[in-house]
Amino acid sequence: MEIGKRVHVKYLMFLSIILLLISCQSNHVSSNSTVIDIDKFNKRYLDIKTNFSLDGYIEITEDWAITNLVRKFKDSSDSEHSLFQENNKTLVYKNExxxxxxxxxxxxxxxxxxxxxxxxxxxxxxxxxxxxxSGITKGYSEIYPNTDFLIYNFSGKELNASIVLIADHSRDLHNTEFLPEFIKYLENIN
Incomplete structure (x- = not known):
């Protein structure tokens, strides 16, 4: 009887481990399998490129296909990396x-x-x-550019957005209306 109980307990433990692994695997798949609608993304990108405007700014990329080369992560596949580069769009606005x-x-x-x-x-x-x-003097040199920039990264409306504002140090980038107007436009995009 004693041997039968040990076999039964081992069998239950084995079965519990199998069920736990199956449960973990199914949770892992469901939490990591997000489908991104590329057609929706391209529609939104074209909407922004075509319809977003702000007084004083002109969008300059026109029909250029801007490709940003990025390093491949060690554990990513070639297809994942290529898909990222293909779906990474750039617009450039200038305010003269x-x-x-x-x-x-x-x-x-x-x-x-x-x-x-x-x-x-x-x-x-x-x-x-x-x-x-005035600030940090360590490493001061006249060789460094007198350029200031702000970078904002956010997501929403099924988009990831990075906005970089660049200007000579004499300009006040913090008070430009570009960022709030761009976000307001995105909030209303379909």
């Missing part, structure tokens, strides 16, 4: 009166609700300061 260049990078996303991913800025007057009262 303000001396501001805005680059917009778009790729397919999964989030419908808008959410910030990260932001980054570089101020040449702060990060390459000539005196400590």
């Amino acid at each position: 009166s303000e001396g501001i260049v805005v680059m917009v990078g778009l790729s397919p996303g999964i989030e419908e609700k808008f959410q910030w991913k990260n932001a980054l800025s570089y101020s040449s007057g702060f990060y390459n300061a000539t005196n400590e009262d």
Whole structure:
């Protein structure tokens, strides 16, 4: 009887482990298998390219197919990498009166609700300061450009967006209307 109980317990443990593995595998598949609608992405990209405008800014890429080359991650397949590059679109807006260049990078996303991913800025007057009262003086050199930039990364409406604002350090990038107007446009896109 004792041997029968041990076999029965081992059998139940074995069966429990199998069921646990099956459960984990099915959860893993369901949480990682998100289908991205490339046609919807391309429609939204063309809508933005064709219809988004802001006074003072012109979109300059016209019919150019801008390709951003990126390094392949070690564990990604060639097809995944090629698909990313193919679906990574770039628009460039210029505001001549303000001396501001805005680059917009778009790729397919999964989030419908808008959410910030990260932001980054570089101020040449702060990060390459000539005196400590103005910012960081370590590594100061006149060789570094007097260019400032802001980078905003967010997702929403099934898009991933990166916006880079670039200007001479004398321009105030923080008060440009481009970002809020672009987000307002995206909120209403179909």
